[in-house]
Amino acid sequence: MTDTPEYTPPRVWKWDQENGGQFANINRPIAGATHEKELQVGKHPLQLYSLATPNGVKVTVMLEELLALGHTGAEYDAWLIRINEGDQFGSGFVAANPNSKIPALMDHSGEKPVRVFESGSILLYLAEKFGAFLPTDPAARTECLNWLFWQMGSAPYLGGGFGHFYAYAPFKMEYPIDRFAMEVKRQLDVLDRQLAEHRYIAGDEYTIADMAIFPWYGALVSNLVYSASEFLETHTYKNVVRWTDELAARDAVKRGKMVNRAFGDLETQLHERHDASDFETKTQDKLEAAE
Numbered sequence: 001m002t003d004t005p006e007y008t009p010p011r012v013w014k015w016d017q018e019n020g021g022q023f024a025n026i027n028r029p030i031a032g033a034t035h036e037k038e039l040q041v042g043k044h045p046l047q048l049y050s051l052a053t054p055n056g057v058k059v060t061v062m063l064e065e066l067l068a069l070g071h072t073g074a075e076y077d078a079w080l081i082r083i084n085e086g087d088q089f090g091s092g093f094v095a096a097n098p099n100s101k102i103p104a105l106m107d108h109s110g111e112k113p114v115r116v117f118e119s120g121s122i123l124l125y126l127a128e129k130f131g132a133f134l135p136t137d138p139a140a141r142t143e144c145l146n147w148l149f150w151q152m153g154s155a156p157y158l159g160g161g162f163g164h165f166y167a168y169a170p171f172k173m174e175y176p177i178d179r180f181a182m183e184v185k186r187q188l189d190v191l192d193r194q195l196a197e198h199r200y201i202a203g204d205e206y207t208i209a210d211m212a213i214f215p216w217y218g219a220l221v222s223n224l225v226y227s228a229s230e231f232l233e234t235h236t237y238k239n240v241v242r243w244t245d246e247l248a249a250r251d252a253v254k255r256g257k258m259v260n261r262a263f264g265d266l267e268t269q270l271h272e273r274h275d276a277s278d279f280e281t282k283t284q285d286k287l288e289a290a291e
């Protein structure tokens with residue numbers, strides 16, 4: 001193993017604002033709002049506050065899939081939360097999600113608005129609300145939830161562990177990269193073995209488990225996050241690649257990936273979504289050309 005500088009933790013940890021790597025400007029050791037800012041509310045009952053990171057894409061894919069299935073009640077307004085600019089610390093956002101992380105959903109369809117945070121909770125809430133993408137048979141439903149919760153527990157090792165140390169940390173350290181590469185490869189193997197036996201993650205049916213796992217592990221094997229495909233030899237997980245290609249070809253998935261996207265090619269960026277027609281008329285290439 002290559003040498004890395006010795007570090008002896010002090011008796012009491014102190015906040016060093018300069019030492020957080022790429023996201024030093026938004027990482028804080030305290031919760032709560034930093035400023036007053038109300039959330040905007042559009043015309044639909046469902047109001048989404050998000051950004052097209054893997055956790056955000058889970059929910060926009062689900063909403064687009066629901067609409068594709070004919071659930072008109074799933075029409076939604078999607079507002080852009082720029083986490084690099086600290087929008088998640090505005091008072092309105094913190095009221096929707098005290099954890100200050102995208103995605104957050106407000107459902108105004110009932111007597112009182114319902115707040116829903118944590119992407120897994122949002123997927124489950126929408127699946128139950130519309131009776132879709134969650135099997136009703138108890139065993140099949142449990143298998144779907146097994147994988148949904150697997151994702152919620154596993155992805156932090158991919159994003160916060162491997163991705164952080166491989167792509168974002170201020171310098172490369174062998175120990176954490178090695179530790180998290182091993183874990184991520186193990187996770188890919190778990191998925192690969194499951195997908196060797198089943199078309200979709202939880203069986204023969206496309207479910208919220210697929211929508212939760214695809215934006216992370218599909219993006220990893222497509223080399224869309226962390227530029228780590230070669231390092232992790234992701235092409236060797238052939239069943240994960242087969243499943244990724246099948247999901248990526250779905251129209252609702254293509255649309256879901258565009259919503260609240262504020263990076264990448266301009267024609268793939270739909271900062272806000274308020275209507276199905278926005279995909280044709282409001283992408284950044286068209287908005288900027290019209291300026």
Ligand SMILES: N[C@@H](CCC(=O)N[C@@H](CS)C(=O)NCC(=O)O)C(=O)O
Nearest residue numbers: 026053055083101102103118119120
């Ligand atoms: N467990 C949460 C994780 C959400 C999360 O980590 N969101 C990130 C973007 S992918 C975020 O909002 N980060 C802003 C911050 O950490 O201040 C979920 O699945 O909803």
